[in-house]
Amino acid sequence: MTLKERLNADFKEAMKNREKVRKDTISFVRAAIKQYEVDNRKEIDDAGIASILAKQVKMRKDALADFESAGRTDLIDAYNAEIEVLTQYMPKQLTEEEILEKVKAVAEELGIEQGSGKGSMGKLMGAVMPGVKGVADGSHVKKAVEQFLG
Numbered sequence: 001m002t003l004k005e006r007l008n009a010d011f012k013e014a015m016k017n018r019e020k021v022r023k024d025t026i027s028f029v030r031a032a033i034k035q036y037e038v039d040n041r042k043e044i045d046d047a048g049i050a051s052i053l054a055k056q057v058k059m060r061k062d063a064l065a066d067f068e069s070a071g072r073t074d075l076i077d078a079y080n081a082e083i084e085v086l087t088q089y090m091p092k093q094l095t096e097e098e099i100l101e102k103v104k105a106v107a108e109e110l111g112i113e114q115g116s117g118k119g120s121m122g123k124l125m126g127a128v129m130p131g132v133k134g135v136a137d138g139s140h141v142k143k144a145v146e147q148f149l150g
Contacts, residue, residue, distance in 0.1 A: 003046045003089060004033065021078070025085040029056060050134035053090045057083055058137070094136045099144045102136075103128055107148060118149055 001009075007026055014023035032052050036044050044052075060079045067075045094102070104114070106127045112120045124145050132141060 003049045004044070007033075007049075007089065021081045022085050025082045029053065029086070029089075032056065047134060049089075050091055053086055054134060054137075057086050057090070060086075091135050094132060094140075096140060096144065099132065099136050099140055100147065102132060103141070103144045103148050106131065112149075114148055116149055118146070121145060121149060124149070 007030060011023060011026045011030065014026060029049075029052065032055075033044055033049060036048065036052065060083050064076060064079055067073075067079065103124065107114070107120075107124055110120075110123065110127060112124055125142065128141055128145065129138065
């Protein structure tokens with residue numbers, strides 16, 4: 001079963017069970033998928049859906065900080081519930097150690113020495129990111145690359 005089929009089945013199940021948060025969250029994701037397919041005039045694959053899910057989670061996490069500063073605990077709880085639903089569909093995220101190992105492997109392929117300074121940051125980030133797309137947050141990758149080059 002593809003991720004898209006799973007989302008559709010879970011959407012129907014959430015409607016039957018009257019799970020409002022789950023239904024609404026999956027509906028947002030399905031709309032984003034449909035928008036991508038209309039814009040690009042092609043069917044989206046599981047990797048594309050994973051990147052849409054990652055964007056949705058990132059948007060909600062970014063908004064959480066604003067809600068905390070405004071004291072909106074109702075919205076914080078709602079967004080945390082949505083994040084919980086979205087993460088069920090995302091691939092398992094890499095740990096910081098796994099990201100660092102990937103950075104080391106790519107650096108070795110490119111001939112970049114550990115501790116060589118930030119001059120190679122862009123080159124290394126550009127080479128690492130496609131390999132971890134959907135399974136690692138860009139900020140975590142940046143931190144690992146800085147640690148490696150630092």
